[in-house]
Amino acid sequence: MTDLRSLLGVAGAALDQASTLVTDMAVGAVQAKGDRDMVSEIDFAVEEHVRTFLQKETPEIGFLGEESGGAGAGGALTWALDPVDGTANLVNGIPLCGVSLGLIADNRSVLGVIDLPFLGQRYRAAEGHGAYCGDDRIWPRETTSLNEAIVAIGDYAVGERAQERNARRLDLTARLAESVLRVRMFGSAAVDLVWVASGKIDCSIALSNHPWDMAAGAAIAREAGAVLMDVDGTPHDLTSAATIAVSSALGDALLELLTGI
Known part of the structure; x- marks a missing residue:
C-alpha cells in the first residue's frame, strides 16, 4: 500500500527547495515556447532540481515535468510537476504564481502540494488525510446561488x-x-x-x-x-x-x- 503521508513529506521537502529558487533567482532569459507562450530560466532550474531530488528520494516513482517531459520508473505512480504555474505572471512581477507538484495513480491525482512563494502560502493534501493551508484545515465555501x-x-x-x-x-x-x-x-x-x-x-x-x-x-x-x-x-x-x-x-x-x- 502506498504511504501517502510519507510521500507528502517528500513532496513538501522538494517544494521547500523549489520555492527558495523561485524567490531568490533572477528571472533571467525568457524564451518563446510557441505562440504567446514562454519559459524562464527559473522554470528550467526548478524542474531540474525537483526532478533530481525526487529521483533520489523515490526512484520507484516516475516523473512528468512540463518542460522536460517524462522520466524515471514506469510504474503505477507518477509525480507531475509544473515548476512555475503562471510564468507570464512571474516574469511581469505579478505574484500570482506557484510551484505545483502532484502524484498520479492510475490517471487520478491522489496527492498535491502547491507553494505560492510570493504570497507565503503552502497548500497540501493527500487522499484520505484532509487538505491544509499551512497548519490550518481548509474547506470550500458554502455559497448556494x-x-x-x-x-x-x-x-x-x-x-x-x-x-x-x-x-x-x-x-x-x-x-x-x-x-x-x-x-x-x-x-x-x-x-x-x-x-x-x-x-x-x-x-x-x-x-x-x-x-x-x-x-x-x-x-x-x-x-x-x-x-x-x-x-x-x-x-x-x-x-x-x-x-x-x-x-x-x-x-x-x-x-x-x-x-x-
Missing part, C-alpha cells in the same frame, strides 16, 4: 487553433457574466484550484487538463470537499477534457449553465 459566486476561468488559448478553441472560452465567459457575481482570471490553475479548496472563490473552470497543471490542485480541491468534474459532469481524472472544481451546492446549477459548451 450562482449569482453570489465568484468564478475563476482559465487563460484564453494561444497557439494552434486558438481562434477555434477561444470560441468556447468566450461563450463560457459570456454565460458566466450573465449569471455569477464576478468572473476572475488569475492566470494560474494552481491558484484557482487552491482558492476553491480554501473558500476564497466558489468555482474554477479550465477547458484544459494538462497533468502538470492540474494534478496537485485537483487533489487538494477534492480532498478539501470540492466537486471535481469534467464539463459534462463526469468525475474528473487526468483523461478528462476540462477541469472544473466547484463547491458541492453549486454543482448542478453550474452544469446547467455549461450545457453545450
Whole structure:
C-alpha cells in the first residue's frame, strides 16, 4: 500500500527547495515556447532540481515535468510537476504564481502540494488525510446561488487553433457574466484550484487538463470537499477534457449553465 503521508513529506521537502529558487533567482532569459507562450530560466532550474531530488528520494516513482517531459520508473505512480504555474505572471512581477507538484495513480491525482512563494502560502493534501493551508484545515465555501459566486476561468488559448478553441472560452465567459457575481482570471490553475479548496472563490473552470497543471490542485480541491468534474459532469481524472472544481451546492446549477459548451 502506498504511504501517502510519507510521500507528502517528500513532496513538501522538494517544494521547500523549489520555492527558495523561485524567490531568490533572477528571472533571467525568457524564451518563446510557441505562440504567446514562454519559459524562464527559473522554470528550467526548478524542474531540474525537483526532478533530481525526487529521483533520489523515490526512484520507484516516475516523473512528468512540463518542460522536460517524462522520466524515471514506469510504474503505477507518477509525480507531475509544473515548476512555475503562471510564468507570464512571474516574469511581469505579478505574484500570482506557484510551484505545483502532484502524484498520479492510475490517471487520478491522489496527492498535491502547491507553494505560492510570493504570497507565503503552502497548500497540501493527500487522499484520505484532509487538505491544509499551512497548519490550518481548509474547506470550500458554502455559497448556494450562482449569482453570489465568484468564478475563476482559465487563460484564453494561444497557439494552434486558438481562434477555434477561444470560441468556447468566450461563450463560457459570456454565460458566466450573465449569471455569477464576478468572473476572475488569475492566470494560474494552481491558484484557482487552491482558492476553491480554501473558500476564497466558489468555482474554477479550465477547458484544459494538462497533468502538470492540474494534478496537485485537483487533489487538494477534492480532498478539501470540492466537486471535481469534467464539463459534462463526469468525475474528473487526468483523461478528462476540462477541469472544473466547484463547491458541492453549486454543482448542478453550474452544469446547467455549461450545457453545450
